[in-house]
Amino acid sequence: MSEDCPSCDHSHHHKHALHVESISVRYHKNLALEDVSFDTQCGHAVALLGPNGAGKSTLLKTIAGLIPRSAGIVRWRNQPVKKWSREFAYLPQSEEVNWDFPITVRGMVEMGRYPQLGAFKKFSSHDEEVVDHALELMHMAELGHRQINELSGGQKQRAFLARAIAQEAHVMLLDEPFTGLDREHSAQLQQVIRQLTKDGRLIIASHHDLNTAEDIFDQAMLLKRNIHAFGATKDVLTNSQLDALYKS
Amino acid sequence: MRAAIDLLEFSYFQRALIAAILIGFTNGFFSGFVLLRRNALSLSALSHTMLPGIVVMVLLTGVLSQTNAFLGALLASLIVGLSSYLISKNSRIPQGTALTIFYTTAFAIGISLIPKLSIAQEMDGWLFGNILAVSNGDLWTFFLIAMVTLLSSTTFMRPLLITLFEPNVAAAQGVPVRWMNCLLYSQLILALVGSYQAVGSILSIGLLVAPAAIVSLFTNKTSLLFWGGGIIGALSSALAIFISVPFDLPTGPAIVIVLGLIFIISVIFSSRYGLGKLFSK
Numbered sequence: 001m002s003e004d005c006p007s008c009d010h011s012h013h014h015k016h017a018l019h020v021e022s023i024s025v026r027y028h029k030n031l032a033l034e035d036v037s038f039d040t041q042c043g044h045a046v047a048l049l050g051p052n053g054a055g056k057s058t059l060l061k062t063i064a065g066l067i068p069r070s071a072g073i074v075r076w077r078n079q080p081v082k083k084w085s086r087e088f089a090y091l092p093q094s095e096e097v098n099w100d101f102p103i104t105v106r107g108m109v110e111m112g113r114y115p116q117l118g119a120f121k122k123f124s125s126h127d128e129e130v131v132d133h134a135l136e137l138m139h140m141a142e143l144g145h146r147q148i149n150e151l152s153g154g155q156k157q158r159a160f161l162a163r164a165i166a167q168e169a170h171v172m173l174l175d176e177p178f179t180g181l182d183r184e185h186s187a188q189l190q191q192v193i194r195q196l197t198k199d200g201r202l203i204i205a206s207h208h209d210l211n212t213a214e215d216i217f218d219q220a221m222l223l224k225r226n227i228h229a230f231g232a233t234k235d236v237l238t239n240s241q242l243d244a245l246y247k248s
Numbered sequence: 249m250r251a252a253i254d255l256l257e258f259s260y261f262q263r264a265l266i267a268a269i270l271i272g273f274t275n276g277f278f279s280g281f282v283l284l285r286r287n288a289l290s291l292s293a294l295s296h297t298m299l300p301g302i303v304v305m306v307l308l309t310g311v312l313s314q315t316n317a318f319l320g321a322l323l324a325s326l327i328v329g330l331s332s333y334l335i336s337k338n339s340r341i342p343q344g345t346a347l348t349i350f351y352t353t354a355f356a357i358g359i360s361l362i363p364k365l366s367i368a369q370e371m372d373g374w375l376f377g378n379i380l381a382v383s384n385g386d387l388w389t390f391f392l393i394a395m396v397t398l399l400s401s402t403t404f405m406r407p408l409l410i411t412l413f414e415p416n417v418a419a420a421q422g423v424p425v426r427w428m429n430c431l432l433y434s435q436l437i438l439a440l441v442g443s444y445q446a447v448g449s450i451l452s453i454g455l456l457v458a459p460a461a462i463v464s465l466f467t468n469k470t471s472l473l474f475w476g477g478g479i480i481g482a483l484s485s486a487l488a489i490f491i492s493v494p495f496d497l498p499t500g501p502a503i504v505i506v507l508g509l510i511f512i513i514s515v516i517f518s519s520r521y522g523l524g525k526l527f528s529k
Contacts, residue, residue, distance in 0.1 A: 064420040083422075090420035101284065101413055104468045111413065114406040115421045147468045167421070 023072030047217035056206035064090035089164030106144035112166030154185025174205035268485035276459035276481020280473035300358030377448035377500025447500035454504035465518035
């Protein structure tokens with residue numbers, strides 16, 4: 001598996017690691033995540049598995065910097081991530097997005113460039129190229145002029161991924177990307193995720209379907225407030241591990 | 249029409265026209281944010297809430313100025329907004345219900361206090377709008393409000409848009425989402441205060457909602473919502489002035505009626521996003 005990070009200094013691949021160290025998150029008095037630690041690198045696709053309310057979304061949002069952690073550190077490329085990193089992209093659950101927003105697919109992907117541009121820099125031909133490239137990678141070039149609600153479920157996910165690519169994100173945090181997709185669109189998205197990890201990106205996604213997890217993700221984490229198991233998907237998804245997670 | 253053109257010679261008419269274009273453009277531009285925020289109804293609550301704030305401020309200071317109006321409006325809307333939020337958090341009353349009770353109460357207090365003012369006449373203009381009575385000083389104020397809101401919103405257009413599209417994605421990109429919401433909120437109040445004199449506190453909502461809604465029926469280009477909304481706001485306000493004076497109609501309502509008609513026509517004929525799509529199949 002390639003460990004090249006996109007648009008990075010290639011001599012430092014081995015450093016492109018994500019270290020999550022002893023993260024805890026509290027909602028009021030409830031402990032949503034407790035002492036969560038794991039390490040992974042670019043080039044992997046990690047599935048977060050666990051029952052509802054296990055903290056999958058919370059973990060994604062915490063890594064993205066959307067939820068303050070009460071303890072712990074996230075390190076990316078050996079640097080602590082204070083709150084957020086431009087190299088991380090968060091993709092919300094489909095139902096959280098206002099799909100009626102009057103914007104084209106291309107316009108939405110262009111938004112991925114805004115952090116690089118700040119308030120005043122002009123949208124340059126380089127930015128245009130990055131957007132074109134992102135759309136092409138996600139097989140969305142033909143659909144760029146469509147309003148975002150004129151896309152199928154799978155295309156919507158790919159549009160958001162294209163936006164993350166335009167942002168030049170290395171780490172993509174996806175909340176339930178496969179929910180509501182039919183078999184055909186699932187297969188397409190699966191292929192896209194494989195391609196992204198092959199290009200050296202790190203994908204972390206919450207996932208519900210235990211049957212497909214092994215086909216899509218090479219690493220898996222069983223989560224229920226704390227980590228029950230983490231490692232290669234085939235080692236993690238054993239009957240005894242799953243019984244312990246879902247029946248306890 | 250001849251009569252309307254003759255009116256251009258009068259300075260009160262010229263001032264009204266300039267005011268209509270300034271206010272129409274600012275509010276039309278801003279209606280883009282209102283549309284994208286999808287909170288047109290709470291805007292109506294906000295607008296009603298602002299009235300008592302302004303009245304109390306005038307009672308306390310004895311002066312009706314745009315600054316006083318802005319501060320009073322801001323205070324009143326903060327009090328009503330925060331208390332309805334706190335009540336909904338700590339009781340079984342939903343926030344919409346609490347907000348509606350508070351804003352109608354606030355509006356009622358405002359209306360009952362107006363007769364106590366020595367400048368009740370003027371306050372009447374703030375309720376229903378009186379654009380034909382604007383002074384040169386007012387024009388400068390409108391110009392200032394237009395500049396402040398347009399400059400701040402074009403400067404922060406990118407972070408504002410990302411925030412409106414999906415606040416979580418915005419925050420993950422490092423956008424200070426809370427500050428962007430505060431900015432939007434204060435700009436909205438400023439735009440509302442500015443339009444009070446033209447269309448009045450109740451009808452001002454129409455001017456802050458309709459223009460971008462009309463544009464959105466024809467385009468998916470987000471920036472057009474703002475600039476297109478501004479142009480529609482300015483043109484329809486100007487048109488309303490030309491129609492209302494010769495026909496002796498009240499100007500504020502005329503502006504809102506013109507916008508309402510344009511909206512109805514657009515929604516019928518927009519083949520992609522209006523009712524037109526029902527017939528085009």
